[in-house]
Amino acid sequence: MENKAYERLMTAYEDLKSKIDFKPELAITLGSGLGKLADVVEVEAEISYSEIKGFPISTAPGHKGRFVFTHIHGVPTVIMQGRVHRYEGYTAQDTVLPTRLMGLMGAKTLIVTNAAGGVNKNFNIGDLMIIRDHIVQFVESPLMGQNIKELGTRFPDMTEVYSKEYGDLIEEIAKEKGLPIHNGVYCQFSGPQYETPAEVKMVGLLGGDAVGMSTGIESLAARHMGMKVAGITLVTNLAAGISDVELSEQEVIDAGEAASEYFIDLVLEFIKRMNK
Numbered sequence: 600m601e602n603k604a605y606e607r608l609m610t611a612y613e614d615l616k617s618k619i620d621f622k623p624e625l626a627i628t629l630g631s632g633l634g635k636l637a638d639v640v641e642v643e644a645e646i647s648y649s650e651i652k653g654f655p656i657s658t659a660p661g662h663k664g665r666f667v668f669t670h671i672h673g674v675p676t677v678i679m680q681g682r683v684h685r686y687e688g689y690t691a692q693d694t695v696l697p698t699r700l701m702g703l704m705g706a707k708t709l710i711v712t713n714a715a716g717g718v719n720k721n722f723n724i725g726d727l728m729i730i731r732d733h734i735v736q737f738v739e740s741p742l743m744g745q746n747i748k749e750l751g752t753r754f755p756d757m758t759e760v761y762s763k764e765y766g767d768l769i770e771e772i773a774k775e776k777g778l779p780i781h782n783g784v785y786c787q788f789s790g791p792q793y794e795t796p797a798e799v800k801m802v803g804l805l806g807g808d809a810v811g812m813s814t815g816i817e818s819l820a821a822r823h824m825g826m827k828v829a830g831i832t833l834v835t836n837l838a839a840g841i842s843d844v845e846l847s848e849q850e851v852i853d854a855g856e857a858a859s860e861y862f863i864d865l866v867l868e869f870i871k872r873m874n875k
């Protein structure tokens with residue numbers, strides 16, 4: 600039976616495969632201001648999103664749009680330097696297409712990272728939060744429409760989107776390194792506008808600790824196809840109303856750059872020690 604979403608994904612996949620011969624075990628998605636990780640690894644191959652047939656192209660400032668292929672501690676890895684956002688006008692399904700592509704290429708594990716606003720009053724700018732769970736019901740599901748049964752089941756379980764084992768290991772490493780680390784729930788909104796103070800208050804009441812415009816639906820799509828997920832948030836600002844500073848894109852990018860060294864250090868150590 601015809602399934603448009605699957606056809607689109609397979610068009611991109613076949614095109615990518617014809618251009619690059621690489622089988623990653625690990626996939627990493629880099630968030631705003633965190634793209635430097637892809638600059639410190641040895642780039643074995645790269646491909647711009649614009650070269651891939653049917654690929655939704657990222658326009659977000661601070662985001663490069665390319666896949667980087669590399670080995671990190673011997674693990675074949677694909678890095679998404681620059682992601683696709685729902686607020687750029689893509690459907691949720693298109694937004695997760697790159698994540699699905701990395702899974703189809705062979706990645707069994709996904710490390711997702713993002714910049715987010717801190718909702719939890721104990722969070723400071725520059726802190727890291729291990730994503731232990733998420734709230735994505737404010738954004739349409741990328742699984743809506745005909746199920747792609749080649750990827751996963753119609754009603755996938757979401758009890759442990761973010762691997763507890765991975766979260767615990769990240770926490771252990773961050774504590775060893777003396778990094779400012781928290782555990783929390785990430786809440787995804789569509790954006791592109793930042794939240795109002797009332798919306799941020801609501802997130803807190805619902806049990807959210809950080810708020811952002813990505814990640815949740817990517818993680819859920821990865822989980823749908825059986826990938827194991829680890830999520831790390833960098834708190835780049837206090838969410839609206841938590842502090843009286845006006846939010847700006849530049850603040851988010853600057854905070855990402857300021858944290859990039861310890862953030863990269865944490866991710867690399869995690870890859871070294873994780874059970875693949």
Ligand code: HPA
Pocket residue numbers: 714715716717793794810811812835836837838839846851
């Ligand atoms: N809200 C939503 N997304 C964000 C924020 C925020 O405060 N900071 C960085 N990304």
